[in-house]
Amino acid sequence: MNNTTLKTISTVLNLSISTVSRALKNHPDISEKTKKRVTELADTLDYEPNANAIQLRTSKSNLFGLVVPSISNFFYHSFISSVEEESRRNNFSLLILQSGDDPGIELSNLKLLRQNRISGLFACISTNNSNIDAYLKLKELDIPVIFFDKVPDMVNCNKVCVGDEASASIAASAILKKNRKDILALFGNKNLLITKKRLAAFIETINGKASVKIIHADNSDDAELLTTKNITGKTDTIFCMSDEILTGAMKAIQKQGLKIPADISVIAISNGFIPKLFYPEITYVETSGYKLGKLAFTGMMSCIAGSTFVQDLTTQPVLIEGGSL
Amino acid sequence: MNNTTLKTISTVLNLSISTVSRALKNHPDISEKTKKRVTELADTLDYEPNANAIQLRTSKSNLFGLVVPSISNFFYHSFISSVEEESRRNNFSLLILQSGDDPGIELSNLKLLRQNRISGLFACISTNNSNIDAYLKLKELDIPVIFFDKVPDMVNCNKVCVGDEASASIAASAILKKNRKDILALFGNKNLLITKKRLAAFIETINGKASVKIIHADNSDDAELLTTKNITGKTDTIFCMSDEILTGAMKAIQKQGLKIPADISVIAISNGFIPKLFYPEITYVETSGYKLGKLAFTGMMSCIAGSTFVQDLTTQPVLIEGGSL
DNA sequence: AAATTTACTGCAATCGTTTGCGGAATGCTT
DNA sequence: AAGCATTCCGCAAACGATTGCAGTAAATTT
Numbered sequence: 001m002n003n004t005t006l007k008t009i010s011t012v013l014n015l016s017i018s019t020v021s022r023a024l025k026n027h028p029d030i031s032e033k034t035k036k037r038v039t040e041l042a043d044t045l046d047y048e049p050n051a052n053a054i055q056l057r058t059s060k061s062n063l064f065g066l067v068v069p070s071i072s073n074f075f076y077h078s079f080i081s082s083v084e085e086e087s088r089r090n091n092f093s094l095l096i097l098q099s100g101d102d103p104g105i106e107l108s109n110l111k112l113l114r115q116n117r118i119s120g121l122f123a124c125i126s127t128n129n130s131n132i133d134a135y136l137k138l139k140e141l142d143i144p145v146i147f148f149d150k151v152p153d154m155v156n157c158n159k160v161c162v163g164d165e166a167s168a169s170i171a172a173s174a175i176l177k178k179n180r181k182d183i184l185a186l187f188g189n190k191n192l193l194i195t196k197k198r199l200a201a202f203i204e205t206i207n208g209k210a211s212v213k214i215i216h217a218d219n220s221d222d223a224e225l226l227t228t229k230n231i232t233g234k235t236d237t238i239f240c241m242s243d244e245i246l247t248g249a250m251k252a253i254q255k256q257g258l259k260i261p262a263d264i265s266v267i268a269i270s271n272g273f274i275p276k277l278f279y280p281e282i283t284y285v286e287t288s289g290y291k292l293g294k295l296a297f298t299g300m301m302s303c304i305a306g307s308t309f310v311q312d313l314t315t316q317p318v319l320i321e322g323g324s325l
Numbered sequence: 326m327n328n329t330t331l332k333t334i335s336t337v338l339n340l341s342i343s344t345v346s347r348a349l350k351n352h353p354d355i356s357e358k359t360k361k362r363v364t365e366l367a368d369t370l371d372y373e374p375n376a377n378a379i380q381l382r383t384s385k386s387n388l389f390g391l392v393v394p395s396i397s398n399f400f401y402h403s404f405i406s407s408v409e410e411e412s413r414r415n416n417f418s419l420l421i422l423q424s425g426d427d428p429g430i431e432l433s434n435l436k437l438l439r440q441n442r443i444s445g446l447f448a449c450i451s452t453n454n455s456n457i458d459a460y461l462k463l464k465e466l467d468i469p470v471i472f473f474d475k476v477p478d479m480v481n482c483n484k485v486c487v488g489d490e491a492s493a494s495i496a497a498s499a500i501l502k503k504n505r506k507d508i509l510a511l512f513g514n515k516n517l518l519i520t521k522k523r524l525a526a527f528i529e530t531i532n533g534k535a536s537v538k539i540i541h542a543d544n545s546d547d548a549e550l551l552t553t554k555n556i557t558g559k560t561d562t563i564f565c566m567s568d569e570i571l572t573g574a575m576k577a578i579q580k581q582g583l584k585i586p587a588d589i590s591v592i593a594i595s596n597g598f599i600p601k602l603f604y605p606e607i608t609y610v611e612t613s614g615y616k617l618g619k620l621a622f623t624g625m626m627s628c629i630a631g632s633t634f635v636q637d638l639t640t641q642p643v644l645i646e647g648g649s650l
Numbered sequence: 651a652a653a654t655t656t657a658c659t660g661c662a663a664t665c666g667t668t669t670g671c672g673g674a675a676t677g678c679t680t
Numbered sequence: 681a682a683g684c685a686t687t688c689c690g691c692a693a694a695c696g697a698t699t700g701c702a703g704t705a706a707a708t709t710t
Contacts, residue, residue: 003442003466005666016690021668031688046462051440052381053666056695061377071396072406081397084423088430093437096421098409105413112418115376117328137371141328247602254604277572277602279579330696341660346698356658378696381665 004045013037055117063093064300065113066122069101069150074243075271075289076124079148082293083122090301092119101126110134120144120300125152144303146296153193158303160296160313162287164194165201167269167317171239171285172205174267174319180237183212184230186223186245190216198241198269223248228256231264237325240268246282247274266324269317280323291315329370338362380442388418389625390438391447394426394475399568400596400614401449404473407618408447415626417444426451435459445469445625450477469628471621478518483628485621485638487612489519490526492594492642496564496610497530499592499644505562508537509555511548511574512566515541523566523594548573553581556589562650565593571607572599591649594642605648616640 010020015034023030023038024047030038041047055061064087068076080096087094095113099106106126113121121138123145132152138145144158151159175183185202188195199214206212215230217223223245227238231252238253240246246268258264260280268275268284275282292315299311335345340359348355348363349372355363366372380386389412393401405421412419420438424431431451438446446463448470457477463470469483476484500508510527513520524539531537540555542548548570552563556577563578565571571593583589585605593600593609600607617640624636 003666007666017667018669018691019689021666022689025668029688034688048436048439050381050442050666052377052386052442053695054668056375056377056381056665056697057667057669059695070406071409072403077402078397081395081423084396084421085425088422088434093420093422093441095418096409097413097418098406100410109413111373114373116418117375117377250602251604274602277575277599279576331698332696342697343661343699344659346696347659350698354658359658375696378665379698381667381695382697382699384665 003050004042004047005050008045009038009041009047012041059117061117061119062091063095063116063118064120064122065109065116065118066094066096067099067106067109067113068096068124069099069126071096071098074274075149075287078271078289079293079296082290083297086294086297090297099126103131107131107134110138114138114141114143118143120146120304122146122148122296122300124149126150144300146299146303148292148296150192150194156310158299158311160292160299160311160315162292163314163317164197166314167285167287168198168201168241169205170317170319171267171269172202174283174285174325175237175239175265176206176209178237178265178325180265181210182232182234183210183237183239184215184227184235185212185239185241186215186217186227186249187241188216188245189218195241202239202241217245217248220244220248220251224251224255227252231256235264237265237267240266240270243268243270243274246270250278250282260324272320275320275322275324278324283322283325284320285317286320287317288315328375329367329372330375331372333370334363334366334372338366384442386442386444387416388420388441388443389445389447390434390441390443391419391421392424392431392434392438393421393449394424394451396421396423399599400474400612403596403614404618404621407615408622411619411622415622424451428456432456432459435463439463439466439468443468445471445629447471447473447621447625449474451475469625471624471628473617473621475517475519481635483624483636485617485624485636485640487617488639488642489522491639492610492612493523493526493566494530495642495644496592496594497527499608499610499650500562500564500590501531501534503562503590503650505590506535507557507559508535508562508564509540509552509560510537510564510566511540511542511552511570513541513570514543520566527564527566542570542573545569545573545576549576549580552577556581560589562590562592565591565595568593568595568599571595575603575607585649597645600645600647600649603647603649608647608650609645610642611645612642613640 006017006020010017020038023035024042066083071077084094097109099109103126121143135145147157147159151161187199213230215226217226227249238249240249260266266282268282269287270284271289272284272286275284295313295315299313331342331345335342345363348360349367396402409419422434424434428451445468460470472482472484476486512524538555540551542551552574563574565574585591591607593607594612595609596614597611600609620638620640624638
């Protein structure tokens with residue numbers, strides 16, 4: 001079965017295409033009687049306007065792009081969920097693409113999005129030297145770009161991030177408040193900006209008031225191994241800078257049969273899903289992908305509305321008390 | 326800055342639009358010299374064809390739709406990730422929409438997808454009486470629909486599912502093999518087809534060879550509560566039909582300080598993420614969203630290719646041994 | 651030198667929708 | 681009865697790309 005178009009309706013009712021178009025948009029020029037005839041036929045024929053034609057005509061796409069290393073990630077899927085929700089609510093569609101941390105795929109994704117004439121882009125750059133130039137080109141085309149989470153290290157772009165310094169600092173304060181003295185602090189890959197920021201803030205807040213052993217783990221398994229290796233009888237607290245690290249550390253702790261918090265305390269930076277799987281629930285500083293998504297969307301809308309103001313926004317993390325500290 | 330079009334290039338080079346179009350497509354009618362001039366200018370002007378115009382002209386969209394209750398779910402995000410990956414690889418884009426289990430939103434999502442003239446749809450229907458008619462309408466328009474996971478209870482449609490009966494049966498067999506005698510079996514909402522299927526297969530396989538207490542929980546918290554309430558000194562095994570249920574049960578087990586597997590055994594049906602967070606890792610029957618995604622995509626491609634064969638495919642689950650049974 | 655082939659390139663219609671402009675019919679005023 | 685506003689509607693161009701057909705110039709044949 002073919003799709004019905006304005007033309008279909010117009011020929012059936014012996015009207016011109018323009019009249020049908022206007023009737024459907026409730027244009028004052030059209031009589032009520034005609035409007036009724038048109039809308040009724042449109043209804044029975046299940047008329048749906050062709051988005052491609054409209055976008056071509058108006059050169060407005062009502063389409064956002066989102067590129068991310070992987071949908072299936074501790075953090076991103078809640079971010080994506082949030083952005084999708086807002087987009088839909090505001091009559092935008094969202095084209096989601098994964099780069100798999102491959103700069104080549106990343107590039108062809110951007111190309112695809114340009115071909116689809118997106119109105120804006122949410123981007124999380126891949127860790128392996130992604131090509132920032134391609135993003136800058138979008139800006140030249142007046143397509144606003146909001147970077148999130150993994151953002152480029154340049155000033156002149158819109159970014160939304162969880163409060164990296166703040167979250168690490170809050171965690172450190174919470175530890176000090178409990179008078180802990182011997183901390184095993186697990187961080188991620190030391191080349192990532194996020195790691196650097198969290199590490200610096202953590203150290204600064206601890207400020208020598210407790211002994212801290214810094215460990216860098218590249219993934220969950222690594223974190224498990226390094227936790228097992230570096231935990232000593234004196235260690236009273238484990239800090240994990242991310243969910244991925246936390247899962248590894250928890251594995252090690254359970255393996256050794258350590259009781260939380262009697263034998264050892266745990267605190268993490270997390271969006272909250274993993275911490276709540278355990279009992280006692282792990283105390284964590286919340287960095288919500290959901291909230292970040294809302295923030296990103298707000299930023300996008302103000303860009304769309306014509307703001308040229310370059311934003312560097314940050315969500316305010318909060319401490320969620322479990323029973324692990 | 327405006328987007329460059331064929332027209333831009335044609336006026337600069339003093340050629341007709343058609344020549345430019347053909348030159349870019351390496352048409353034999355065009356001389357090498359002209360081709361070179363055109364491609365070079367297109368390159369420096371960063372020409373990208375307007376997908377809307379092409380789709381309007383060809384009435385082929387290269388766009389798939391995917392509707393799902395929520396992206397941010399134990400299972401779906403890996404399914405989505407998988408489908409996105411395959412789509413991209415096959416030069417399709419994917420429009421992902423969440424229904425939030427709201428039939429109204431679900432309907433408007435379908436409408437949106439129709440307006441975008443999608444070439445095919447992956448759909449997971451919402452639990453609250455979703456409107457199947459809207460899906461049937463797509464079929465009338467020759468838009469293939471592949472239902473996944475939560476599929477409608479009718480024969481004449483394409484479905485891909487994890488092997489519900491098989492997975493429950495495998496779990497039951499594994500329990501019997503270990504000579505367990507007193508099982509607390511936790512299932513989800515009893516109105517869901519998936520629950521019914523898993524429950525029936527589980528019971529059938531156990532076949533009276535062990536005592537089974539069936540409990541239905543609607544969510545994770547519910548599962549925790551009901552586990553605590555129904556576990557007895559005699560209970561030697563807990564079966565969880567899903568990740569959501571598993572997280573609740575694990576919470577209860579940890580709370581009571583029960584040792585796995587010394588005090589109690591645990592087995593679940595899961596995609597594997599949650600089971601691997603614990604030590605010992607939970608033994609589970611794998612129902613991979615990733616694999617299901619690949620299966621769904623294969624089905625879609627054969628529909629696109631013109632197959633009218635109605636498929637009802639099922640992934641083959643496998644038992645992954647942790648140390649919990 | 652005329653006729654025919656070959657190599658390039660342009661015209662114009664098409665996809666479905668929107669919209670400025672102008673036109674016809676009607677009713678109302680003087 | 682002539683002039684005017686009002687109401688309703690259609691023409692045609694435009695968005696950007698594709699493609700069948702036709703046209704022109706040069707190269708080749710006769």
